[in-house]
Amino acid sequence: MNRSPTKLAGGVRTGTDAILDSGDWIEQLAGSRVAVLAHGASVTRDFVHLVDALLERNVRPVRLFGPEHGLRGEAQDMIPVTSEVDAMTGLPCVSLYGHDEDSLTPRPEQLEDIDVLLIDLQDVGSRYYTYMYTAMLAAQAATAAGARTVVLDRPNPIGTAREGGSVHPGFESFVGMLPLPNRHGLTLAQVLEYARLAGRTIDFEAIPVQGASGGESAVDPFLSGAPWVMPSPNMPTRDTALVYPGLCLLEGTNLSEGRGTTRPFELFGAPWMDAVQVGRSLHEMELPGVRFRVAGFEPGFQKWAGHRCRGLQLHVTDPEVFRPVLTGLAIVWTCRRLHPDDFAWRSEAYEFVADRPAIDLLFGQDQTRGLIDDEADFDVVRDSLLSPVPNARLEEASRFLYGIAS
Template sequence: MIARARDSSFWSSLETPPGRRKGETGEASVDLHPYNAAVSVSLGSASLASHLEGHRVGLVANPASVDHDFTHMTDLVAPLSGVTVAALFGPQHGFRSDLQDNMIETDHAHHARLGVPIYSLYGETREPDGAMLAELDLLVIDLQDVGTRVYTYIHTMTNCLRACAHHGVPVLVCDRPNPVGGLTVEGPMLAPGFESFVGLFPIPLRHGLTIGEMAQLCNESFGLGASLEVLPLHGWHRQMYHDETGLAWVMPSPNLPTIDSTIVYPGQVLVEGTNLSEGRGTTRPFELVGAPWLDARAVAGAMNDHQLPGVHFRPAEFQPTFQKHAGEPCGGCQLHVTDRTAFQPVVTTVALLQTCRRLAPDHFAWRQPPYEYETVMPPIDILSGSDQLRRQLDDDIPFDVIARSWETDLQAFRSQREPYLLY
């Protein structure tokens, strides 16, 4: 194959100078980095540097711990004069978030470039011990939460608050937006006796808090007792979804690749407590749901007949590459959110579980333990927060009646969270 000579006039027409759009000479300069150009929200980490001078710092982070220019927290802190990065800590999926599947523990490691330990908080321990904290003057937490009680990063954070209170290490939490907004709370409350690593405190499934607000609420309401400071966001409002902030979506864990998957997650995570596939092992985790023994058109048709607000169910067939039903063709549906402010993810998934159970009563089953370090209680119980939802669905109580049963607890939580709202 003969390479053709480069036509300099053609190629030069494509080579637009940095910061300038192709067009006539003299056209106004524009920023070619759209996330930077549209940024309206300033992250808590933007004011971090002024709090660190003279300190030996530990960082709780993962690949989503980046600023608006995609600079990672470690690269922001390590060059600061008078600041020593003494240790790194990783949540579930690891500091590098390189473990794709769910509930896979991470080993401790070493950061070659910085020459410091990387302690796993999802392995032999889920709470930093005295030896991990001994060389620190300050622990900084910069994790992207997704607004759902069962997402383990908030429990990693509260475990850090408890440990730091015990060992006398102050904590800074860099606040980040709740990607599904801060107005709506939904779903069942965690009941006493059902605590686990997917639910340590009595909060609803969709809590409507930023991670900084959650830190304050848990630290004060549940007696964690840490010396805590939250570095607030600037420009964020409670009605904002993540794609309205101007910030890029960097997936906080491997199975929440998009804002679409994150919007449905507060409800669809309940599917993990069943023998249905929640779409892990596909490119649309949590948006797809199904099983080998379900008919896609029947599922989608029955769900659309419910006329649930803000969502359409499209018949879908898929074959997971790992996790439940790996390699098996599954029938089910994909959730397409058409109005996310009207969409109610938790009641939607409860309706979906009820529908699948009714369509295939001889096949549908609750997943059995172990699950997230719990070896006795059914996974659906620790996901939903008690055995009530499981019993209600076993008794075929209509999903709208089930949803109404949450309201008293939700109203109490709205009042409880009010003093801790920063925005």
């Protein structure tokens, strides 16, 4: 069940907290050559960064790895990050998000002097969020190098619900390396288990999330007190994470998805959009658990930076029935239908891919875009993207560690 991001209680223990609380783990790590793949949200229950917490326990990593946005989370999306010395600790940090696809995977020489790779990345439950692919590629490289990989699991901030289709062959990219639904309902460790089941050569251990009793599953974070630190610059809150699986689709269009504002993925619009008409049409569709409010805005950067956008703000009124992918698809379909002369698909390269439209990478296929361009009825467009795809591996992965399926 997908619960409201406002129903936080307390008592969760992440995989990071578990190893830091364990004298046996600390002793093992202190006697090993350790590397850490982490980012700004890799914190303990007391909001201490994992790397700092390790140093406090006399575990000095040999090397750090940072994903998209960098180890400390300063870089915007799709901005290459250089490898450098971490200013906070003086430790060498290798960027796993550089200028080309080769930079996404650790090189063999960057792992040959490593015994243990610790991975602590806060995912947000969406197929497009790149951290899970960084973790997968790093674990795969560590396995090839003979290093032990340990995944420190965290809750999926939007719960175990699933929504959306799969990635079709030929449409794989860094926003869709695995054939998962748009909203996948897995934790990071479960994603790596899915990758292993799908044929990736990955050998890893996972430290599960535990609840207040120390034994029960806290895979539904809205029953727990999991700390929240924004995992990327435009993912400030759990509310953002909840709408992201749908509103990220706007990255494949010339609509602003609210980047450059204080409410990314909740605000959307463009200078040419008739917000009143679009809002009225969306309300007539009776989308579950959401309302739209006219809200103009001016992005400070990215699409339409410095231009006043006529827009809407999305307000989730019932998170348990809200369907983010359905909502994002409805927004795209409505804006294309009402503004055929102004609406456009993104044509620039997207996540290292230049030969396919970004929207096809986000949809995972080109059928849905074709139907929208052909002005098909929304029911037909909806079914092209949202019809469930049987996936036995997904069912098995969803039971990994916690024994419960979505």
